Amino acid sequence: MQQRFQPYTRLAATILLVIGCLTVLRPFLAAILFAAAITISSWPLYLRLLDKLKQRRTIAALLMSVGLTLLIIVPLTLVTWNIADNASDFYDQIKAGLGSGTLDPPAWLKDIPVVGEYLDTYLNKLLHNREELLNVAKNLLEPARRLLLGGGMVLGSGVAQVSLAVFVSFFLYRDGQAMLRALAIAMDKLIGEHSVAVADTVSRTVRGVMYGLLGTALAQAVVAAIGFLIAGVPAVALLSVATFLFSLIPVGPPLIWGGATIWLFNQGSTGWAIFMFVWGMFVISGVDNVVKPMLISRGSDLPFILVLLGVMGGVLAFGFVGLFIGPTLLAVALGLLRNWTAAHQP
Numbered sequence: 001m002q003q004r005f006q007p008y009t010r011l012a013a014t015i016l017l018v019i020g021c022l023t024v025l026r027p028f029l030a031a032i033l034f035a036a037a038i039t040i041s042s043w044p045l046y047l048r049l050l051d052k053l054k055q056r057r058t059i060a061a062l063l064m065s066v067g068l069t070l071l072i073i074v075p076l077t078l079v080t081w082n083i084a085d086n087a088s089d090f091y092d093q094i095k096a097g098l099g100s101g102t103l104d105p106p107a108w109l110k111d112i113p114v115v116g117e118y119l120d121t122y123l124n125k126l127l128h129n130r131e132e133l134l135n136v137a138k139n140l141l142e143p144a145r146r147l148l149l150g151g152g153m154v155l156g157s158g159v160a161q162v163s164l165a166v167f168v169s170f171f172l173y174r175d176g177q178a179m180l181r182a183l184a185i186a187m188d189k190l191i192g193e194h195s196v197a198v199a200d201t202v203s204r205t206v207r208g209v210m211y212g213l214l215g216t217a218l219a220q221a222v223v224a225a226i227g228f229l230i231a232g233v234p235a236v237a238l239l240s241v242a243t244f245l246f247s248l249i250p251v252g253p254p255l256i257w258g259g260a261t262i263w264l265f266n267q268g269s270t271g272w273a274i275f276m277f278v279w280g281m282f283v284i285s286g287v288d289n290v291v292k293p294m295l296i297s298r299g300s301d302l303p304f305i306l307v308l309l310g311v312m313g314g315v316l317a318f319g320f321v322g323l324f325i326g327p328t329l330l331a332v333a334l335g336l337l338r339n340w341t342a343a344h345q346p
Contacts, residue, residue: 028168030318031161033325035168038068039176040203041210046173061173068166075241077159161321197339205335209328217247219287224257227279231272233260243284248323249311253284306330 025032039046042064050060172179187199221244228236239256246252257280264273307327314326 028164030321030325031164032168033318033329034161034321035165035172037206037210037324037328038165039169039172040206041214043176043203046176057174057177061170064173065166065170068169072162073159073166076162076245078238078241157319158321161319165321198336201335201339202332205331206328209331210324213248213324213327216288217244220244220247220253220284223287224253224280224284227257227276227284228260231260231264231276231279232269233263233276247288253288254280257284306334 022029046060046064049063050057053060053063184199221240224243225236225240227233228239233239239260243253243256246256257276261273261276261280264270264276310327310330311323312326314322314324314329316322318325
């Protein structure tokens with residue numbers, strides 16, 4: 001009798017143990033998943049570095065972690081700091097302009113077809129009428145405060161999550177080979193003969209999606225920096241890093257080069273503003289249509305709708321690092337589904 005119920009007892013104990021472990025690791029789950037994606041994507045580079053260092057795993061893992069810190073954490077921290085600093089300066093300028101009554105709408109606003117004159121008249125009336133301006137400010141102040149607070153929390157938590165992910169990645173690099181051997185044995189017992197194909201699908205898909213996201217972001221940041229330099233836009237480094245981060249979001253880069261275009265119009269540089277618009281529309285945003293499909297197709301042909309849902313759902317579920325985790329998880333699930341359905345076709 002006792003032997004009959006022993007398998008069920010073991011299963012129940014295993015399930016409870018898994019639930020307990022997930023409960024403990026839940027606050028760090030996003031960072032662990034991001035660290036795993038980074039490690040899988042950069043594993044070939046780590047192996048080459050390991051060979052050059054004569055199999056000194058700790059030193060190789062440390063160098064990889066330092067590299068990730070310089071490539072990810074430092075730029076993200078600088079962008080977060082600059083956004084907070086510039087937002088404070090912008091608020092002080094607006095407040096001073098409202099107090100002195102010298103704040104006027106930009107001159108280029110009148111040149112907008114159809115609605116330009118109306119917008120210029122309305123803003124002039126609003127900016128020079130203190131009572132009406134206060135009423136509008138009261139209605140916009142709370143939503144603006146919530147938006148800035150939410151954006152600051154996302155960026156701040158993003159820095160913390162990425163920092164934790166880099167810390168976890170050090171141990172994944174150092175002990176990765178032992179983990180892979182144990183994982184291969186476990187998958188062989190659970191899945192059987194298909195374990196090798198499943199592992200290959202997962203690793204290939206993760207690398208394809210990560211290379212696609214990061215490669216496209218880097219390419220867009222580079223061409224954006226070239227455009228900003230040519231047009232004479234200030235803070236090229238900050239805007240380039242912002243383009244890199246925003247390119248991870250569908251239709252994100254136009255928010256950066258579009259803002260640069262408006263700034264050039266406001267400065268009276270109409271020709272350079274037109275150049276910036278054309279450069280952004282056909283070069284910066286065009287990179288997304290060329291580089292991303294080419295890189296992602298090496299691992300998984302992820303449809304646009306899944307990229308969009310993965311980004312949005314990933315951010316809601318995991319915060320900033322969900323930009324990477326969401327599309328990667330969906331791509332892995334899609335790759336495994338395709339692999340499974342192909343294996344069952346006659």
